[in-house]
Amino acid sequence: MNADPAGEREPATGGSGPAAAAGLRFGYGTNGFANHRLGDALALLADLGYQGVALTLDHDHLDPYAAGLPGKVARVADQLRDLDLAVVVETGARYLLDPWHKHAPTLLHDTASRRVDFLRRAVAIGADLGAEAVSFWSGVRPADVDDAIAWDRLVAGCATVVEAADAAGVTLGFEPEPGMLVADIAGWWRLRDALGRPDRFGITLDIGHCRCLEPVPVPQCVTDVAAHLVNVQIDDMRRGVHEHLEFGTGEIDFPPVLAALDAAGYRGLVAVELPRHSHAAPAVAARSIEFLRSAELQARTGPAGTASAGTDSARTVAEGGQP
Numbered sequence: 001m002n003a004d005p006a007g008e009r010e011p012a013t014g015g016s017g018p019a020a021a022a023g024l025r026f027g028y029g030t031n032g033f034a035n036h037r038l039g040d041a042l043a044l045l046a047d048l049g050y051q052g053v054a055l056t057l058d059h060d061h062l063d064p065y066a067a068g069l070p071g072k073v074a075r076v077a078d079q080l081r082d083l084d085l086a087v088v089v090e091t092g093a094r095y096l097l098d099p100w101h102k103h104a105p106t107l108l109h110d111t112a113s114r115r116v117d118f119l120r121r122a123v124a125i126g127a128d129l130g131a132e133a134v135s136f137w138s139g140v141r142p143a144d145v146d147d148a149i150a151w152d153r154l155v156a157g158c159a160t161v162v163e164a165a166d167a168a169g170v171t172l173g174f175e176p177e178p179g180m181l182v183a184d185i186a187g188w189w190r191l192r193d194a195l196g197r198p199d200r201f202g203i204t205l206d207i208g209h210c211r212c213l214e215p216v217p218v219p220q221c222v223t224d225v226a227a228h229l230v231n232v233q234i235d236d237m238r239r240g241v242h243e244h245l246e247f248g249t250g251e252i253d254f255p256p257v258l259a260a261l262d263a264a265g266y267r268g269l270v271a272v273e274l275p276r277h278s279h280a281a282p283a284v285a286a287r288s289i290e291f292l293r294s295a296e297l298q299a300r301t302g303p304a305g306t307a308s309a310g311t312d313s314a315r316t317v318a319e320g321g322q323p
Contacts, residue, residue, distance in 0.1 A: 024261060026292050027052035027271035028285050029090065029233070030061050034278040038062060042079055044282060048289055052086035054233065054271035055129075057122055058093040064121040065096075073128045080129065088173070088231050088269055089126040089134045091119060106139020107157035108150045108181060115139070116157050120164045127168040132268055133231040134165065135173040135204040138182040138191075150181055155194045162198045173204035173231035178213050178242040185214060185225060192228075202230030206273060208237030208244055211252050218252060219260035226264035233273035234292070244274050246284060247291040258292075259299040 028050050033041035038061045045053055055076075057064050062076055080087055097114055098104040105111040119136055126134040141150045158174070165172045174191065176184050182191055188203050195201055203225050210221040222229070234257075236250030237243065247254065261270065270292075277284045 024258060024270050024296060025051040025086065025267065026289055027054055027086065027088070027269040028288065029054040029056060029271050029273050029275065031056040031058070031090065031092065031275040032272065032277050032284065033281045034058070034060075034275075036278075036281060038076065039079060041281070042076075042083055042085060045285060046083040046085055048285055050085070050285070050289060052088070052132075052269040052271065053080070054088050054090050054135075054231075054269065054273070055131075056090040056093055057125065058096055062125065063096070064118065064125060069125075070128075073125055077129050086269055087129050087131050088271065089122050089129065089131045091122050091134070091136045092275075103139060107154050108139045108141055108145055109153075110145075112153050112157050116160050119157075119161045123161065123164045123168050123170050123172075126170045131170065133171045133173040133202065133204070135175055135231050136161070137175045137177045138180045140179055141181050151194075154181060154191065158191065158195055158201075162195060162201055165200050166198070171200050171202055171230050173202050175204035175206060175231075175233075176209065177206075178209055183213065184209075185221060188225075202228045204231040204233065205229055206233040206235070207252065207257055208233075208235040208250070208273070209242070211237045211239060211250070212242050213240070219256045222257065222260040222264055222266075226266065229264065229266050230268055232261065232266065232268060232270045234270050235273045244276065246274065246277070247288060247295075254292075254295040255299040255302060258296050262299065 028045050030038065030041055030053060036044070042053060055061065062072060063069075066072065092103070094102045097118060105114050107115050109115070122134050122136070138154050141147065162172065174182070174188060176182050176188050182188060185203070192201055205221065205225060207218060210218040214221050216224070236245040236247050236252050238245070238251050272285070272288045272292075274284060274288070
């Protein structure tokens with residue numbers, strides 16, 4: 001793989017470049033298609049009308065440690081282009097680095113160098129795919145690592161990944177994740193400052209996480225980070241419960257959220273994040289895009305102050321809930 005030199009690829013921020021067409025662009029995460037071949041999943045999502053894909057690098061989906069990787073990356077890039085699908089690269093595979101321990105090692109472990117190596121590989125793959133962002137998170141603090149050491153490891157690891165991203169011309173989206181060392185938006189601001197506020201260090205915002213634990217309404221979360229928003233994951237969720245739900249089965253009122261994204265000028269991908277729904281992926285993906293289209297229409301056309309009431313009609317698309 002040959003990542004483009006710094007400066008030859010425009011960073012894919014929320015409001016610049018070819019992504020800046022009118023309207024939101026909906027994508028879907030391949031971690032919700034774990035039982036499909038990657039090529040089949042991409043074709044299916046394009047057939048459903050999605051405009052992009054959040055590609056989680058994993059054993060069966062562009063394994064960054066597989067033999068013949070450059071050729072595989074080139075073929076995926078060709079398919080994405082042929083299907084007119086944009087892409088962000090996600091790095092949350094559960095057992096890619098350690099078959100015994102979920103998500104291990106993270107940037108906080110004694111063996112953090114393995115995670116850093118993986119993230120550098122993800123950046124290189126992202127560059128070759130023309131990804132709009134490469135997304136990653138901190139990890140859960142190991143019980144035998146104190147807070148200060150964990151924080152120092154996180155900052156050091158992120159600094160190395162930022163250096164790789166700068167060299168490759170790739171935008172990073174760091175995701176606050178409930179239960180991890182950087183769990184919320186406030187933690188992202190702290191980390192950004194510790195890194196010296198690098199230009200390519202943006203935020204990945206999971207809409208469900210905002211409902212789960214942020215102290216302000218979900219649309220306000222969007223507004224608060226709008227200037228740094230490079231990647232959006234979207235799912236339903238309940239307050240205080242970190243469980244990714246199908247639309248209409250949680251507590252989020254989506255038309256105001258989509259209106260906030262549009263008002264912020266965000267034109268990156270808004271990708272459905274349902275990692276536990278692979279068993280019914282085609283049906284869930286079909287319901288999801290129908291729901292989002294309905295919610296977006298309500299956000300654009302509903303009279304002021306009535307979007308919340310109008311959500312009920314959008315929720316009917318997801319009737320049946322989780323199996």
